[in-house]
Amino acid sequence: MDFKYILLMRHELLLLLVALIILMVDLFTSDKKKFRLIKFSLLLFTIATLVGFIPVKPGVLFGGAFQGNALTDFFKDILNVAVLIVFLQSDGYLKKIENTGKTGEFFVLIILTLLGMDFMVSSGDFLTFFIGLETASIPVAGLVAFDRFKSRSAEAGVKLILLSALSSGVLLFGISLIYGATGSIYFSDIAKHVTASPLIILGFIFFLSGMGFKISLVPFHLWTADVYEGAPINITAYLSVVSKGAAVFILTIILYKVFKNVTDLWETSLYVLAVLTMTVGNLFALRQDNIKRFLAFSSIAQAGFIMVGIMGTGSLGMTSVVYFILIYVFTNLGAFGVASAISSASGVETISGYNGLYSTNPRLSLIMMLALFSLAGIPPIAGFFGKFFLFTSAGSQGYFILILIGVLNATISLYYYLGVVKAMFINKSDTPIPYFRSSNFMRLSLLLCVAGLFSIGFIGGIFEYIMSISHLLF
Amino acid sequence: MIQGISIYHFLIVSSLMFFIGIAGFIIRQNLITILLSIELILNSVVINFLVFNRYLYPNQLQGHFFSLFIVGVAAAEASVAIALIINIYRRIRNIEADNVNEMKY
Numbered sequence: 001m002d003f004k005y006i007l008l009m010r011h012e013l014l015l016l017l018v019a020l021i022i023l024m025v026d027l028f029t030s031d032k033k034k035f036r037l038i039k040f041s042l043l044l045f046t047i048a049t050l051v052g053f054i055p056v057k058p059g060v061l062f063g064g065a066f067q068g069n070a071l072t073d074f075f076k077d078i079l080n081v082a083v084l085i086v087f088l089q090s091d092g093y094l095k096k097i098e099n100t101g102k103t104g105e106f107f108v109l110i111i112l113t114l115l116g117m118d119f120m121v122s123s124g125d126f127l128t129f130f131i132g133l134e135t136a137s138i139p140v141a142g143l144v145a146f147d148r149f150k151s152r153s154a155e156a157g158v159k160l161i162l163l164s165a166l167s168s169g170v171l172l173f174g175i176s177l178i179y180g181a182t183g184s185i186y187f188s189d190i191a192k193h194v195t196a197s198p199l200i201i202l203g204f205i206f207f208l209s210g211m212g213f214k215i216s217l218v219p220f221h222l223w224t225a226d227v228y229e230g231a232p233i234n235i236t237a238y239l240s241v242v243s244k245g246a247a248v249f250i251l252t253i254i255l256y257k258v259f260k261n262v263t264d265l266w267e268t269s270l271y272v273l274a275v276l277t278m279t280v281g282n283l284f285a286l287r288q289d290n291i292k293r294f295l296a297f298s299s300i301a302q303a304g305f306i307m308v309g310i311m312g313t314g315s316l317g318m319t320s321v322v323y324f325i326l327i328y329v330f331t332n333l334g335a336f337g338v339a340s341a342i343s344s345a346s347g348v349e350t351i352s353g354y355n356g357l358y359s360t361n362p363r364l365s366l367i368m369m370l371a372l373f374s375l376a377g378i379p380p381i382a383g384f385f386g387k388f389f390l391f392t393s394a395g396s397q398g399y400f401i402l403i404l405i406g407v408l409n410a411t412i413s414l415y416y417y418l419g420v421v422k423a424m425f426i427n428k429s430d431t432p433i434p435y436f437r438s439s440n441f442m443r444l445s446l447l448l449c450v451a452g453l454f455s456i457g458f459i460g461g462i463f464e465y466i467m468s469i470s471h472l473l474f
Numbered sequence: 475m476i477q478g479i480s481i482y483h484f485l486i487v488s489s490l491m492f493f494i495g496i497a498g499f500i501i502r503q504n505l506i507t508i509l510l511s512i513e514l515i516l517n518s519v520v521i522n523f524l525v526f527n528r529y530l531y532p533n534q535l536q537g538h539f540f541s542l543f544i545v546g547v548a549a550a551e552a553s554v555a556i557a558l559i560i561n562i563y564r565r566i567r568n569i570e571a572d573n574v575n576e577m578k579y
Contacts, residue, residue: 127543130543130544131543138551139554145558148561149565151576155577158558158561161555162505165551168547169512169516169519172519173515176522176526179536179540180526184536185536229577230577
């Protein structure tokens with residue numbers, strides 16, 4: 001018996017096992033005892049996360065279709081931690097009376113989409129990539145429509161499934177053209193045959209459009225705000241951090257490995273997309289009052305910044321992207337955590353509703369302020385270091401005008417991030433949200449986020465470590 | 475390979491199907507018809523894979539496998555989409571895309 005298969009696929013197999021156990025236990029639990037399922041699932045998932053940290057020798061399975069190395073393992077660990085934080089934050093939402101019967105489904109669906117993302121991250125050919133992508137995106141539509149008696153949630157679900165199916169179709173059309181031109185679906189074989197022939201260019205454009213949908217780059221971003229607004233807030237956090245992070249990671253790998261010979265081609269298209277994404281995301285974020293729509297446009301703008309980092313090819317680009325996603329996990333989940341705590345305690349989801357929050361809930365407002373400062377990139381907090389390395393990476397290839405546009409956009413973004421801070425700290429309100437004590441799980445998740453925000457930027461070893469493992473890819 | 479029919483004929487058909495699907499997705503109002511348009515797109519991809527495999531790389535099977543998986547995934551996608559469309563129908567009593575417009579801008 002060869003243990004190589006089990007060891008290399010340990011993240012995926014553990015997630016599958018956890019999902020199946022939760023499904024079975026959920027089946028045999030009566031509705032009155034469903035609240036115990038939360039602790040049980042959290043325990044199981046924490047164990048799976050911790051086991052994932054054990055290092056294993058790199059290797060390749062199924063003739064190159066599945067690759068496991070230090071970088072993919074590290075990225076899967078990031079995703080696991082992010083999902084763990086999302087689970088901790090969902091405690092208040094799941095304890096609502098209308099959701100108690102759906103606790104098991106919530107955990108199982110999220111864990112199965114995470115399984116799809118892990119396969120996508122490890123994929124070594126377009127088939128594994130495609131199946132992982134679909135496993136990661138079909139159940140998400142069910143999660144978005146989780147509040148199925150609210151018409152907004154139902155609407156968001158239908159919009160997401162139709163648009164993601166369309167984007168998969170476009171992406172597949174691109175892959176089929178690339179297959180026609182190169183005769184293989186394996187990344188390594190395709191890379192040898194890629195030239196700037198018309199068929200490859202056409203295929204690449206279709207492929208990039210499909211991926212742009214998943215990452216919500218600007219001409220393809222229109223679904224983002226609607227879906228983020230309609231979904232339950234914890235699912236929005238999941239979508240904006242985990243789904244997006246995994247898609248960005250695999251896009252970077254494919255661009256660097258498969259389209260290595262046509263770097264000029266994809267850098268031109270990415271240049272335009274990055275500028276558009278940053279600018280439009282920022283400008284639309286200015287006029288939002290709903291906190292979920294606001295964070296949606298802010299996450300579109302952040303995706304634009306990541307594209308700037310991808311422009312610096314080579315291991316520096318890869319490192320800066322992974323490092324930024326690591327920081328983005330703690331930053332965005334911190335902001336969403338506070339929004340989710342407020343939403344489950346008082347139902348308020350508008351920025352104007354946050355007026356005077358500091359006078360009643362000072363600690364929550366401080367955490368929200370830290371997260372927003374990190375998103376804007378203000379120095380002592382981790383977000384600054386993330387953006388700094390993204391711009392450094394683009395600078396190493398000489399894209400100084402792009403960096404200028406990026407910095408200008410970062411400045412514009414300060415305006416709306418500080419707008420939320422102003423609402424919480426300065427604006428007066430006759431009826432501020434009354435003081436509430438959030439659940440222990442929520443407090444733990446916010447503690448994790450704050451610890452991440454302060455420590456990641458200052459522990460220099462993290463960046464060095466990512467740098468050393470992303471060297472292995474090239 | 476079929477005598478008298480070149481790869482171009484197949485590719486023209488599949489490209490036409492793809493763009494008819496895109497047009498249908500944009501123009502059609504009924505959510506089920508939009509779903510049909512998506513199926514058209516996915517089927518055009520299947521034709522592409524099969525034809526490329528058969529005409530250009532006849533001694534391997536990667537395209538065939540890929541098309542099988544596309545059919546399977548398309549079925550999964552359609553089932554989830556129809557479930558969500560039924561849910562919409564229960565909320566607003568019709569499935570016209572123009573009426574699914576509570577959230578905009």
